Amino acid sequence: MEVSETSRRILASLLEAKTGQQLAMNRRWRIETALATIMRERGYDSVDQLVSRLVARADAGLQDAVIEALLNNETYFFRDKLPFDLLMAGPVKRLEKARAAHKKLSIWCAGCSSGQEAYSLAMSFADEKLRWSGWQIEIVGTDLSKAAIERARSGTYSQFEVQRGLPVMQMIRHFDELGGGDWRISEALRRQVRFEARNITDKPPAPGRFDVILCRNLLLYFAPEMRRLAFNRMAEAIAPDGALMLGAGETVLGQTDRFVSDADCRGLYVPVPAAQGQAKVA
Numbered sequence: 001m002e003v004s005e006t007s008r009r010i011l012a013s014l015l016e017a018k019t020g021q022q023l024a025m026n027r028r029w030r031i032e033t034a035l036a037t038i039m040r041e042r043g044y045d046s047v048d049q050l051v052s053r054l055v056a057r058a059d060a061g062l063q064d065a066v067i068e069a070l071l072n073n074e075t076y077f078f079r080d081k082l083p084f085d086l087l088m089a090g091p092v093k094r095l096e097k098a099r100a101a102h103k104k105l106s107i108w109c110a111g112c113s114s115g116q117e118a119y120s121l122a123m124s125f126a127d128e129k130l131r132w133s134g135w136q137i138e139i140v141g142t143d144l145s146k147a148a149i150e151r152a153r154s155g156t157y158s159q160f161e162v163q164r165g166l167p168v169m170q171m172i173r174h175f176d177e178l179g180g181g182d183w184r185i186s187e188a189l190r191r192q193v194r195f196e197a198r199n200i201t202d203k204p205p206a207p208g209r210f211d212v213i214l215c216r217n218l219l220l221y222f223a224p225e226m227r228r229l230a231f232n233r234m235a236e237a238i239a240p241d242g243a244l245m246l247g248a249g250e251t252v253l254g255q256t257d258r259f260v261s262d263a264d265c266r267g268l269y270v271p272v273p274a275a276q277g278q279a280k281v282a
């Protein structure tokens with residue numbers, strides 16, 4: 001059934017107000033597919049009927065369910081691969097020297113979806129056991145989606161998900177087969193990575209100071225003002241010699257004065273000293 005323009009607009013405004021995400025035109029036309037499960041489970045015949053109940057606040061939990069369904073949680077292990085190699089060879093190597101006295105690195109994956117990005121990093125460190133022996137590598141993954149965070153915590157993935165991007169050797173080394181086609185990441189890696197449901201525009205997670213921040217494929221559909229706020233949050237939380245990694249189609253250029261391109265490493269960004277950037281957080 002055709003979705004009215006009014007319903008599309010109401011859903012797009014709700015998503016933007018609650019998450020900062022603007023519903024791209026191409027995704028507006030897929031609203032019905034995204035909401036199909038909710039409609040089936042809650043007995044709605046059309047998106048317009050669902051929206052009218054949403055507006056009337058007549059169905060408890062409907063708003064949260066709709067927001068979850070409209071978020072784009074696309075992710076996979078070692079997504080785009082090259083950024084992980086660049087990160088390990090560039091900033092991580094540099095920080096390994098800078099933190100040699102305390103042997104501690106803190107990494108924040110903001111918008112981690114169901115955890116593949118955070119676990120990819122954990123595997124990268126675990127695969128160099130000798131090099132990182134005696135180090136504390138703390139990885140925190142956050143996402144607005146409670147469902148995604150629950151999945152991340154469980155560390156359980158389907159055969160399709162583990163095959164997507166994950167080299168077979170790493171799958172064998174770090175996953176246990178559960179049967180029924182599911183695989184679970186090792187307990188050691190699950191213990192190493194902490195996951196929290198959190199909006200990127202809220203206060204950063206503990207410990208509040210990170211050597212590396214990944215924020216990939218989250219800010220693409222943010223309105224400019226929200227994007228600026230998210231960059232401010234990350235600038236608050238990054239170590240002065242830390243590094244920020246964005247997604248392939250994202251940049252800080254023209255978006256914030258709190259980060260600049262890392263002259264030594266393509267696709268990475270470094271914080272601008274507070275006195276030079278806008279010190280105040282909106």
Ligand SMILES: C[S@@+](CC[C@H](N)C(=O)[O-])C[C@H]1O[C@@H](n2cnc3c(N)ncnc32)[C@H](O)[C@@H]1O
Nearest residue numbers: 019071073075111113143144145199200216217
């Ligand atoms: C496309 S996924 C990217 C996942 C992963 N970073 C990657 O690149 O593979 C974007 C994630 O950002 C999350 N997200 C959207 N808006 C958010 C917000 N305001 N705060 C925190 N997470 C958000 C979504 O729930 C989704 O899981």
